[in-house]
Amino acid sequence: MTTKIIDDNVITQLYHEHHSWLLGWLNQRVQCRLLAEDHAHDTFIRVITSKDIHDIREPRAYLTTIAKGLLVNHWRRSAIEKAYLDKITQYPEALTPSPEENAIILSTLQEIDGLLNELPSNVRKAFLMSQLDGLTYVEIGKRLGVSDRMVKKYMSRAMLHCLTAEL
Amino acid sequence: MINQDHNHLPPSVLAQAANWFAILGSGQVSQAQTMQWKQWLEEHPDHRAAWLKVEYFTGKFQQLPAHAASAALNAPDMRRRSMVKVLAIFGMIGLSGWKLSKESYIQEWAADYQTALGETKTILLADGSKVILDTNTAFNVAFTSDLRRLQLISGEIYIETSPDNTNLHRPFVVDSQEGRTRALGTRFSVRQLENNSHVSVFADAVEIEPTKQGASKLILHAGQSTYFTNEKIDVIHTINSERPAWTQGVLLADNLPLSEFLLQLNRYRYGYITCDPKIANLRIVGAFPLNDIDRILASLENTLPIKIDQSFPFWIKVLPS
Numbered sequence: 001m002t003t004k005i006i007d008d009n010v011i012t013q014l015y016h017e018h019h020s021w022l023l024g025w026l027n028q029r030v031q032c033r034l035l036a037e038d039h040a041h042d043t044f045i046r047v048i049t050s051k052d053i054h055d056i057r058e059p060r061a062y063l064t065t066i067a068k069g070l071l072v073n074h075w076r077r078s079a080i081e082k083a084y085l086d087k088i089t090q091y092p093e094a095l096t097p098s099p100e101e102n103a104i105i106l107s108t109l110q111e112i113d114g115l116l117n118e119l120p121s122n123v124r125k126a127f128l129m130s131q132l133d134g135l136t137y138v139e140i141g142k143r144l145g146v147s148d149r150m151v152k153k154y155m156s157r158a159m160l161h162c163l164t165a166e167l
Numbered sequence: 168m169i170n171q172d173h174n175h176l177p178p179s180v181l182a183q184a185a186n187w188f189a190i191l192g193s194g195q196v197s198q199a200q201t202m203q204w205k206q207w208l209e210e211h212p213d214h215r216a217a218w219l220k221v222e223y224f225t226g227k228f229q230q231l232p233a234h235a236a237s238a239a240l241n242a243p244d245m246r247r248r249s250m251v252k253v254l255a256i257f258g259m260i261g262l263s264g265w266k267l268s269k270e271s272y273i274q275e276w277a278a279d280y281q282t283a284l285g286e287t288k289t290i291l292l293a294d295g296s297k298v299i300l301d302t303n304t305a306f307n308v309a310f311t312s313d314l315r316r317l318q319l320i321s322g323e324i325y326i327e328t329s330p331d332n333t334n335l336h337r338p339f340v341v342d343s344q345e346g347r348t349r350a351l352g353t354r355f356s357v358r359q360l361e362n363n364s365h366v367s368v369f370a371d372a373v374e375i376e377p378t379k380q381g382a383s384k385l386i387l388h389a390g391q392s393t394y395f396t397n398e399k400i401d402v403i404h405t406i407n408s409e410r411p412a413w414t415q416g417v418l419l420a421d422n423l424p425l426s427e428f429l430l431q432l433n434r435y436r437y438g439y440i441t442c443d444p445k446i447a448n449l450r451i452v453g454a455f456p457l458n459d460i461d462r463i464l465a466s467l468e469n470t471l472p473i474k475i476d477q478s479f480p481f482w483i484k485v486l487p488s
Binding site: 030031032034035078079080081082083084085086087088089091095097099102103105108109111112113116125128130131132133134136137148152153155156157159160162163164 | 178181182184185186188189190192193194217220221224225227228230231232233234235236237238239240241242282283284285286288361437439441482484
């Protein structure tokens with residue numbers, strides 16, 4: 001194990017020169033100060049823990065690249081949460097998960113989404129249709145306009161992706 | 168999580184496991200294939216370990232409520248869509264007469280004016296009318312030569328109309344999912360709810376016309392509010408304020424049950440606030456500044472026999488203390 005030595009001055013300087021600018025940039029996009037502060041904080045954490053901190057040539061471009069990634073993930077998480085909660089309220093009361101269960105389900109959904117995100121759209125859709133909607137390969141093939149043999153390939157590919165993912 | 172020991176499995180074994188998963192999931196498995204799969208499982212401990220991993224993932228899906236999980240994972244994803252595509256979809260929705268779907272996420276995202284959770288905003292329209300957006304609100308502006316039309320997608324807007332500055336005397340209307348609210352004066356608000364719309368009038372009057380043909384219209388006067396669906400208009404309630412409290416950044420509670428109060432509060436905050444039924448009926452009275460929700464929660468904790476649990480960042484539990 002080697003301990004990473006970070007030059008405090010580099011970070012301090014980066015923070016002083018760009019933090020309030022980044023906060024303004026984020027605030028314009030999320031329209032919520034608290035959220036902007038959270039994202040600015042997370043952005044700097046990413047920068048501090050990244051190994052290229054000494055090679056940053058365009059600090060603002062670098063910061064916004066990281067911040068954009070965080071924002072997109074945040075929007076995605078919100079979209080999933082909203083879609084899930086919208087649907088679950090339509091369930092009959094007896095079938096509605098408890099808030100505890102909802103929290104666990106949501107975290108599973110985020111995990112699965114993160115896992116399947118890198119897959120091509122058709123592969124991802126086929127996998128979800130099979131695992132969640134219980135459709136047969138023939139039905140999935142019809143919906144995606146491909147053969148059931150292709151669907152089988154998609155399924156294999158999606159599972160291999162899960163099996164080899166870093167967890 | 169997965170047992171560490173399984174992580175060194177050779178890629179070829181993982182590929183075989185993935186392939187067996189695809190074969191067995193087809194629903195058309197022959198007996199010979201099942202036998203082969205069993206043989207494969209017995210051949211090597213790694214095979215069994217790889218198959219356990221497969222079952223770990225399929226098990227994850229089995230614990231999910233399928234319908235809602237499917238909706239969530241198929242939610243529109245901005246990472247996969249370019250802005251152009253979003254706009255193209257939005258353009259189509261526009262042409263087909265604002266047919267609103269449950270998945271209005273994209274519409275909210277691409278709307279002309281919008282506010283984030285916890286945000287309110289004031290906007291001046293081209294005709295001089297003023298619109299204030301409540302939290303989590305989105306609307307479009309569609310002014311034509313004969314109509315000044317706002318399309319409310321979500322949330323609530325408060326409107327102070329101004330006389331049409333183009334001398335065209337175009338009517339001013341707000342279309343929500345359930346119907347049209349026509350201004351017959353100056354100050355009113357429209358809120359889009361899950362399955363209905365809510366209108367409050369603060370000065371003069373408005374006319375409400377539900378979408379469904381033949382549904383009866385109603386003129387609502389200052390100091391009145393009502394809900395309506397696309398078929399009919401609910402009973403009229405009396406309101407006593409000059410403007411909605413939220414336009415002044417305040418949540419007004421007049422003997423409101425705690426559970427209802429938290430629902431209101433939740434509209435201004437990310438995540439999910441739940442209330443234990445034992446304390447749901449505690450009454451809340453007061454005016455609460457919406458710019459600091461955490462402070463409101465803290466003050467509730469100080470004045471009521473409740474405690475606030477924040478084990479998950481997006482989920483606040485309000486429990487009896």
